[in-house]
Each structure stands twice: as C-alpha cells, then as structure tokens.
Amino acid sequence: MEFQWIAIALGDVVWIGLAFVLGLLARFAGLPPLVGFLVAGFLLNGLGIASGETLEGLSDLGITLLLFTVGLKLNLRTLARPQVWGVTTLHTALVVVVFGFAIYALALLGLPLLSDLDLPQAILIAFALSFSSTVFVVKALEERGEMTSMHGRIAIGILVMQDIAAVIFLAASTGSLPSPWAVLVLLLIPLRPVLHALLVRVGHGELLVLFGFLLAIGGAEVFELVQLKGDLGALIIGVLIANHPKADELAKTMLSFKDLFLLGFFLSIGLAGQPSWEAVIMGVALTPFVLVKSTLFFALLTRFKLRARTSLLASLNLTNYSEFGLIVATIGVANGLLDPQWLIILAIATALSFVLAAGLGRFAQPLYTQYRARWKQLQRHDLIADDEALDIGGAKVAVIGMGGLGSGAYDKMREARGDVVVGIDIDPVTCTNQCEDGRHVLHGDPTDADFWDRIQAAHTLELVLLALPRVSTTLAVIAHLRRSAFEGEIAAIAKFEDEEAALQEAGATTVFNIYTEAGAGFAGHVMARRQGDQ
DSSP: OOHHHHHHHHHHHHHHHHHHHHHHHHHHTTSOHHHHHHHHHHHHHHTTOOOOHHHHHHHHHHHHHHHHHHHHTOOHHHHTSHHHHHHHHHHHHHHHHHHHHHHHHHHHTTOTTTTTOOHHHHHHHHHHHTOOOHHHHHHHHHHHTOTTSHHHHHHHHHHHHHHHHHHHHHHHHTTOOOOGGGGGGGGGTTTHHHHHHHHHHTOSSHHHHHHHHHHHHHHHHHHHHTTSOHHHHHHHHHHHTTTSTTHHHHHHHHHHHHHHHHHHHHHHHHTSOOOOHHHHHHHHHHGGGHHHHHHHHHHHHHHTTOOHHHHHHHHHHTOSOOHHHHHHHHHHHHTTSSOTHHHHHHHHHHHHHHHHHHHHHHTHHHHHHHTHHHHHTTSOSSOOGGGSOOOOTTOSEEEEOOSHHHHHHHHHHHHHHGGGEEEEESOHHHHHHHHHTTOOEEEOOTTOHHHHHHHHHHTOOOEEEEOOSOHHHHHHHHHHHHHTTOOSEEEEEESSHHHHHHHHHHTOSEEEETTHHHHHHHHHHHHHHHHHHO
C-alpha cells in the first residue's frame, strides 16, 4: 500500500470536513454556504495548510463547468442591449479612473503598502477591483431562482462583458497573440447541428452527464490549444447549444457537479497566501468601496431606462470583487508590477465582499419593497418596453411558473374556466414557446412587488397557482401576495413535508406535494383506464 496516498486522502478529508461544517453553520445563519467555504479557506491558511493539486484541480474544473452552464442559459441578444455593453464600458472606465486616482492620492500620502505605488500600478489595481465575480453572482442567482429574471439576465450580461475584457487583458499581458490556428475555432459554428443531434441521442442518464463534461472540458482544451483562454471555450460551447430544447435539462444535470467542484475555488481564495497585518487592514479597508461600484451600477442602469427595482437588484448582485481581479493581480506580481502582498490584499477584499454581497442579497427584495416609493423617484419615465410593469387584463386565474407542471395546470384550468386563465413565467424564451403552443402566457417576475400591486389594482384575480421550482421563491411570492392584501386562494407545490408546513404557515390555502400526489394520481389514472376498458 502507498502510504503517501493515505496522507493525501486524510488531508483532503480535513478540508472537505471543515468546509462542510462551516458551510452548514453559514446556512444556519441564513447565509449562502459559500461564505462558510471562504472562512474555511482562511482557517486552513492559518493552520499552515497550502492549496494542493486536488483543490486546484477542483477549482479549475468548477470554473469551467460554471461558464459552460452560463453559456447554456445565455441569450446573445442580451449582450447586444445598451444596458449591458454600454453600462459595462462606462462603469469599468469610471471605476478605473476614480479608484485609480484615489489609490494614487493615498500613495502620495505615504501610507503603508501604498507609498511605493506609481500611477500605472494604481490604475492596474483599480482595474482589478472593477470586476464583479461571475462565480459568486451566478451561484447566488441560481440559489434564488433568478437566473432568467430581468435583473438576473442584465447582471449576467454585464459579467460576460467583463469576462471578455479580462480575456483581452490576459492576452495582452502575456505579450503574445493567439495562435494563427485560432481562426479554426470558427469551425465550431457549422458543428452546431452535430452537437444538437448528439444531445438528442444521448438520452437522459449517465451519457448526458458524460456529454456535458465532454463539451465543457473539450471546448476549454480546444481554445487552450490555440492559445485562447479555455474558460471562454467552455462558455462558447454552451452558447452554441443554448437554444436546444434539452439545454435546460443538461444545465440542471450538471448543476450538482458544478457546485461540488466550485468548492475548490472558494477554498482556494482563502489559501492564496499568508497575510500580514498590514494586508489584512488594507483588505478590510478596500471592502466598503465595493458599495461605490454598486452605486455607479445603479445610477447607470436607471439612466439606461431600466426600472429602479431591476437596477437595484442587478446592482446588489454585482456588489462584490472578482476572481478575475485576483488573476490580474497574479499577472501583475509575476511581471514585477505589484508587490506580492497585493495578491493577498485583493484576496481578503474579495472574500469580504462576498460576505457583504451575501447579506445584501438576502435583504434585496425587502429593501426595495419597504422603500420603493423613494426608489421609483430615481427611475426614468421612459422605461424600455420589456421592463415595464405587467398587466394581466381581466384574468381571474394565474398560473405562475410555466414549466411542465405549470403547463399541465394551465391546460386543466383553461379547460374548466375558459379564457380567464393566464400563465406567467420569468423566462422570456419559455413565454415565447408557450405562446407558440397556443397558451396565453406573459413574461413577468412573480417576486416583483410592483407587479402584484398592479394586479391587485384591477381586483379581478381570484386564484393563484404557484408552480415554481424553488420553495424559497414560492414563499417570497406568497409574502408579496399577502402584503398586497390579496384575498383569493393560493395553491402551491412542494417536494418535501417540511416545505408543506412552511408554505401553509406562510399563507398557502392549498399545498400539493408533487411526489406523494403524483403517485396517487398515477394510480387513479390506471384505475380509471381499466374501468373504461371493462
């Protein structure tokens, strides 16, 4: 037996166990588990444990899978919005100028770790601070079920534009251009029908999982071979099959694997290096400046004709520093442009910004709801068409969430109640597909308090069926309904007994357990079929 492998395994058990315990404690505190993972990384660093090959491999694979799944859900038309490319360009320029000159001014005052900085170095640090974390934001949006919401799509679009800017910087910083063979990646476009055909034929089991890994890792390797950033390849491969009907199933299949591997990324931030007290103080001091980034995002998004709510939630999602900032700092250190302590400083500031962003994300909806009259005063009157409040006309029954279960509920209600039934979904692609199938489905965000207030003003809605995939989203919608004095019936779905109790306590009049009730419905269907045959 190789005792070296036992030592490696025991070391892995230590960081896995510590990450689990602290992730669980973070969940008990109402924070995302990733906050606990970040703390675990710093504790391991303090204990003298360095980042090993296993952890680095998990981190790299997690980021690759993350960008692949982002590509699966990315609509290229979102990137073409002025609210995305215009805001990203202006925000990056403003942050680099404001932060860069502010850091240089502090350097002129002779503060520790700043006194030796010249203006180009200060600009480089500001550029590193201008990014928001794709990993953190996508993870947070997925946990809240807001990936396809208006503010989620805007935030993801801005992050992708930032990632593209980071890739350009990385290429420029190496002093080398992509290989002349890089033009061959364009051949992936005519391969799209082949990828679609394979996606249909792999089925729904382990082959689908393996195909997902092949696409993500294979796309990354192809780009690396021609000296392009591999993660960009995973993103583009995801985009190529994003409009396929099975793309959503593939994304859901890869979700657990991606979450597991991203554990390595969050731990590696804390393991970036041993901090000095000066670095800790500087990292803590940089953290509040992330609120300046958020304020700039809000101001720009509202000027680009987005509602105050959309602008606020997108801005709060982007209230963090980024892993790309650490990559920029790493390049600066490697090229002798920055002191190695700046990598530790930015790692500390990034980790603390994640904690701050997790707290803000938890209270984002209440923050808008409680002060929305003031928020609305900051928005323009000429809003873009797809960010205006939704009007359901005279509908009496609303089905919220038009997936497979919601579609079935809609059809049954339409058969019983006629034209007074309306479907609502947060995903515009789903809405388009449903309308093509002949259903009356509108695009709207059920967690939007303005949306429910406008519906209540018509006083027509009698029944709301919540067919949403996450119980947290369902609870948020019920809270909005009760807050808007809705007096009709609320029906909701649950997967587990504890979810049933929580939904009933929140105010749902009917709760349908999709597992237990599906079994009863299946047996009833078989019995009715047999009686009909006799």
